[in-house]
Amino acid sequence: MTHSTIAALSTPGGKGGIGIIKVSGKNSIPIASRIFRKAGKDDFGSGNRIESHKLYYGHILDPDTGEVIDEVLLSVMKAPNSYTREDVVEINAHSGHAVVARILKIVLESGAKLAEPGEFTKRAFLNGRIDLTQAEAIIDAINAQTHRSLEIASSQITGELRRKIETIRDRLFGILAEAEAAIDFPDDVSDLFIPSSVNALLSEEIIPPVESMLQQYQRGHLFREGIKMAVVGKPNVGKSSLMNALIQKDRVIVTPLPGTTRDLIEDTIDIHGIPITVTDTAGLHHTEDPIEVIGIQKTKEYIENADLVLFMIDGSESLSDSDFQIYETIREHRSILVINKADLMENDTPYDIPPSWEVPNITISALYGTRIQLLKELIAQETVGNGLADEGGGIVPNLRHNIALGESLKAIKSALKGLEDNFPVEVIVIDLKEAADRLGEILGVNAPQDLLDEIFKRFCIGK
Incomplete structure (x- = not known):
């Protein structure tokens, strides 16, 4: 104290x-x-x-x-x-x-x-x-933007992650106690450390929950951290109208004139508990206007950092050279092809979309809000799939936990291989101690001061 x-x-x-x-x-x-x-x-x-x-x-x-x-x-x-x-x-x-x-x-x-x-x-x-996991969860609760983010933080505040980690550590400590007794008193407790029994315990009761938490991070960390989503396309395809439809308010000026948006405009929406930062970008095309040039450059830079790109085209007209150039810009990124202006189209899909454009697509009318909800479902599907979108609570480690869990799993598997290769017990103990130490780091056991400083400086004064 x-x-x-x-x-x-x-x-x-x-x-x-x-x-x-x-x-x-x-x-x-x-x-x-x-x-x-x-x-x-x-x-x-x-x-x-x-x-x-x-x-x-x-x-x-x-x-x-x-x-x-x-x-x-x-x-x-x-x-x-x-x-x-x-x-x-x-x-x-x-x-x-x-x-x-x-x-x-x-x-x-x-x-x-x-x-x-x-x-x-x-x-x-x-x-x-x-x-330490509960301390980090308090930050997450303060910063939570969606109900799902708050559910994850709340489960961690109540100690759900701590209890899971402690259970695994206790099992490792049990194995270590038997191993060290076998080392110190080989004649008295020779039958205490049985490699086949330890192998089964590691394989069936320790590795699965660690792997499960690692999978939970891969599937669920977006609920905590959110994603960046860019709306891109050539001028006047309806990007600003789509932005307004997604956030359900008139955030962006919409006019029939192309090139109205010259800078990045951001807002946040909640789709199935995922906090998504939606960014309306400047229309990508060739221009001599110096202000538009700056906006287009910002758009290209933002695309590089976006988690998801909504590539928007005008479904009421044929694809232009600009459309093909934009596709080449975004083709290596996770994308959804949004075909706008369904209200002006005879069919749902333009006849000239190349088969090589192998991205999910949906036809909408941003002006009338047609299929906007279906688009949101597709966005959720492309970000977390069928993962945690409809689940409540649950353990979702953060990046720091994920790294420590990965290191712990590596050490556990090394111990497992050592058992299979008949390594000396002393060698097995080294790996098991490493695994337990990495799990202890998650809880803050013997946490170095620089780690504590890094975590707690994220709080505001007064918390």
Whole structure:
């Protein structure tokens, strides 16, 4: 447990209904006693006189002048039953820059130091209230843009991933205990470490759940991280109309004039729980207009980083040279051919689409919203297939977990091969310890300081 007392504004700055100043540490209650007065009382009290997990009504005063700063509700959560497992005080004040800034200033002058980003959650981790996967899940919950992202974060906050990892580690530790006993006391426990039994345990009870979590990452990480999707095509094929239809609002100006969009315009949509950043791009064609040239260059750069490209053509007219050139630009990328202007077409598919354009396609009318929902289904299919789109909860490791799981699996398989090749037990133990250590990294066991710093700096100040 750390000894300093920290404080920060835990709600967004600016005008609002409530601004919360959070204080954590051994001096949080003495600081509250110094600056808070209960209604109708001369002082707040201290120590055992203050009840934990109770809301107090009163005022924050300047302790030097006695000036009333604000009317507040103050809560006290005594250690270890708090977010940080330290004494925690939360001051619920009226939200406004002057009010919360003045209260925070008084708290800091009374002995607290300004918290660093993520320091409250870091203390919760260091004090053993949560493991590192739960700390990361708190960030994910804060950043969640869709219901599915939040479900994944919530399952991790409750310790679902931790329990899965701990179960696998415990089984590895069980094997290690038997192996080390066989090494230290070969005559007494010669029948304790039986290679065939260990082989079966690794193959049937340890490798499958590790591989399952790795597969979950491949199928489900997009629900957490989202995807970038570019809408591309030549000018005036209806890209801006499609963007507006997808996000269901008039985000982009639509006119009959080609070249209206000259820059990248972004918005976010939720398709089956996948947060998708949709980008309307400048029409790709030859132009001498210097502003359009810049927009076209930005479009080409964005395509290189996009996870999915919606290549849009005008189904009411024959393919042009620009259409073929655009296809060559996007052909190596995951794409969907969107045939627009179905309302002006005689058939659903233009007769001149080359067979070599081997990409999924759909015919729509962006103007009238025809088949937009089917397009969304196709987008989901192309991104996660039949994976987790309709599943709730579940374990979806993040990239850090995925790397550690992969390294652990490699070590487990190395141990398995060693067993099959009759390697000495001492060699098998090295691989099994490596596997357990990599799993421990996921939970934050013996985590290096630079890793902790990297994770917790992603938090805002006050969390």
